[in-house]
Amino acid sequence: MSVTGSGDGPHFKRRRSWKSRLLELLLWAAIAIATAVVLVVLSEQLLPSNF
Amino acid sequence: MMVLRTLGKFLISVGVGVLLFVAWTLWGTGLLTDRAQASLESDFGRQGPVDAREQSREGVQSVKVDDSFAPDPGEAVFRMVIPKIGVRAMVVEGVETEHLREGPGHYPDCRRGFNKPLCTTQEEVWPGEVGRVIISGHRTTYGGPFYDIDLLRRGDEIQLETKWGDFTYEVTGSEIVPPNAQDIATPISDRPELVLTTCNPRFSATERLIVSAGLAEASL
Numbered sequence: 040m041s042v043t044g045s046g047d048g049p050h051f052k053r054r055r056s057w058k059s060r061l062l063e064l065l066l067w068a069a070i071a072i073a074t075a076v077v078l079v080v081l082s083e084q085l086l087p088s089n090f
Numbered sequence: 091m092m093v094l095r096t097l098g099k100f101l102i103s104v105g106v107g108v109l110l111f112v113a114w115t116l117w118g119t120g121l122l123t124d125r126a127q128a129s130l131e132s133d134f135g136r137q138g139p140v141d142a143r144e145q146s147r148e149g150v151q152s153v154k155v156d157d158s159f160a161p162d163p164g165e166a167v168f169r170m171v172i173p174k175i176g177v178r179a180m181v182v183e184g185v186e187t188e189h190l191r192e193g194p195g196h197y198p199d200c201r202r203g204f205n206k207p208l209c210t211t212q213e214e215v216w217p218g219e220v221g222r223v224i225i226s227g228h229r230t231t232y233g234g235p236f237y238d239i240d241l242l243r244r245g246d247e248i249q250l251e252t253k254w255g256d257f258t259y260e261v262t263g264s265e266i267v268p269p270n271a272q273d274i275a276t277p278i279s280d281r282p283e284l285v286l287t288t289c290n291p292r293f294s295a296t297e298r299l300i301v302s303a304g305l306a307e308a309s310l
Contacts, residue, residue, distance in 0.1 A: 052276065067100075068103070070103040070104065071107040071110060072105070072107065072110065073107065074104050074107025074110075075107040075113070075114065079111060079114060079115075082111070088194040
């Protein structure tokens with residue numbers, strides 16, 4: 040936990056653990072890869088055969 | 091605030107996914123083609139010789155390949171070398187999507203395994219024979235064997251190495267036609283000719299680029 044802010048007194052902000060950050064990163068990576076896979080599958084039908 | 095932050099991260103992830111897709115389309119597919127080409131080279135090396143005889147009609151020298159030569163769809167049929175643009179590729183039988191993923195494709199006749207309109211009802215023409223040998227290839231994806239085909243000029247060599255002989259064609263010209271032009275399979279003369287077709291411009295399929303060549307040298 041870190042203490043930030045000034046004036047109105049200290050503001051307490053909970054620092055996330057590295058495991059939580061890693062899990063979130065993996066989630067966004069999975070979404071990026073899923074997007075790419077969906078586009079590849081769609082392109083098999085949409086792109087001209089001799090592109 | 092939390093929702094906006096999450097939405098922002100989601101859109102960034104989708105954007106990265108789109109970039110991954112573009113990278114796969116332009117370069118990743120080339121890895122698949124490279125692997126297929128290595129396999130085709132190996133298969134071609136194991137194939138035995140094919141019978142062909144020389145013939146001369148009205149002063150035009152050509153060959154006639156044995157009628158029994160009818161390779162299966164996707165089989166390696168000959169090697170194509172274009173020194174000017176650094177192309178060296180195994181050509182496969184057939185021009186359907188799955189064939190062109192492996193390399194440039196030779197336009198077949200409509201025998202078993204090939205479907206209209208990506209085949210001809212006329213007799214299939216092989217390298218060295220009278221008529222048009224037609225080879226289609228990708229311009230930008232799956233290794234882009236015809237990426238620089240627009241750089242070919244009159245007199246540039248296109249070599250075809252087959253199991254019945256080696257044939258050198260020389261470029262005679264090029265033209266741009268609509269993508270649905272079907273008459274490229276129709277011979278315009280009774281001479282041995284070669285036609286390369288691909289999409290034009292690069293990264294688009296709105297037109298088709300045709301490079302024509304005539305037989306200059308043959309060795310059986």
